[in-house]
Amino acid sequence: MFRRTFWFTTGVAAGVWATTKVNRKLKQLTPESLAATAANKALETGQRLRDRAVGFAVDVRDNMAQREVELGEALGIDVDPALPAPRRHTAMENNRSNPKYIENTTYSYNRNEDH
Template sequence: MRRLFWLAMGVTIGALVVRKLSRAMEKLTPAGMAGGVASALRDLADAIGDFSADVRAAMSEREAELRRASGLDGTGQNRPT
């Protein structure tokens, strides 16, 4: 019974210490630090999205150029005879 009491006491004290340390770390950490990581990830996602949009636009432009050059655009120009 004594061991169970001391085990429960140790767990309780450990949990309280962890909570106190967590709160102290939150106070010492700059407010922008936690938001900085999320902001950086958001910026990275935006950059990747912009890059993929640029690639899609360039692909569409190049496809249109190839269609015009090969006569597949339906205008009737440059058709092989």
């Protein structure tokens, strides 16, 4: 009697366990779940890439400052690494895509004017 009860209980437990596993796997394979998993993986990958890019940029900046100091010492120029280098700006008045340039410039369409 106990033997039958034991095997019956074991069979029920195995059936419940197998059913639960199959249902979990089926829920993981629904389109909504697959889309959410893909979105999460994409976000994680983007975060990792951004962290690596930031780390790379910091390394480049540090090495650039170190190299500027080395070059300054080699050339006898006193360079303060704490101060940022002066920025070079492009001449906006020569940029044809700049609306101010287009507004302030008069164009001659007479082909014979220069001759």
